[in-house]
Amino acid sequence: MPFAPRSFRPRSSAGGAASVLAVGRRVFVACPSDGPGRATVTDEAGTKPLRTLSDGTEVQIVAWRPRGVNGTRYRVRCPPDDLEGWLPARNLRGLRVPAPVPAAAPPPAAPGVVRAGGDTHRRLGQRS
Numbered sequence: 001m002p003f004a005p006r007s008f009r010p011r012s013s014a015g016g017a018a019s020v021l022a023v024g025r026r027v028f029v030a031c032p033s034d035g036p037g038r039a040t041v042t043d044e045a046g047t048k049p050l051r052t053l054s055d056g057t058e059v060q061i062v063a064w065r066p067r068g069v070n071g072t073r074y075r076v077r078c079p080p081d082d083l084e085g086w087l088p089a090r091n092l093r094g095l096r097v098p099a100p101v102p103a104a105a106p107p108p109a110a111p112g113v114v115r116a117g118g119d120t121h122r123r124l125g126q127r128s
Contacts, residue, residue, distance in 0.1 A: 021074060021092060023061050030093040031055040041078060041085035050085040051078060056096055059087075 021027055029039050031054070038052040053059070062084060063075035072089040 020066075020072075021061055021064070021089075021094070023063060025094075026058055026060050027076075027092045027094055028096050029053045029055055029057040029059060029087070030091055039087055039091040041076065041083070041087055044086060046073070046086060051083055053078060058096075059092075061092075 031037050031039050037055050039055075040049045041051045041053060042049055057079070059076040059078050061074050062077050065073050073086045074089060074092055075084055075086050076092075077084050
C-alpha cells in the first residue's frame with residue numbers, strides 16, 4: 001500500500017477543531033472553569049513546573065510542537081521577567097476573556113400555537 005500522508009488537524013480537548021497559534025503572537029492563558037484557575041508552565045520535558053499563571057494572563061508564543069505525546073504544546077514567554085516555558089494548547093486562547101457560549105434557541109412552537117405577544121394559548125385562526 002502506498003504511503004498516504006494524513007492531514008494535520010489540531011484537536012481541542014473537547015474534540016472539536018482547534019486553531020494553530022502563530023509564533024510571535026500574544027495570547028492569553030485559558031483555564032477550565034471547573035479547575036483551579038491557574039495553568040502550570042513547565043520545562044521542555046514537561047516534568048518540572050516553572051511557574052503558574054492565572055486565567056487571562058498575557059503571554060507571547062515563541063515556539064510550538066504539534067501533536068507530541070501530550071498533544072500540541074507552545075513555548076511561551078511569561079511576564080514579568082520573560083521566563084520561558086511550555087504550556088499545552090488547551091491552556092491558551094486568542095481572546096482575553098473566553099468567547100461567550102451562544103444561548104440555546106427556544107424549542108420550536110407546536111403547530112398552530114402562537115408564541116409572540118398576547119395570548120399564547122390561542123391556536124392560529126382561533127378568535128378571542
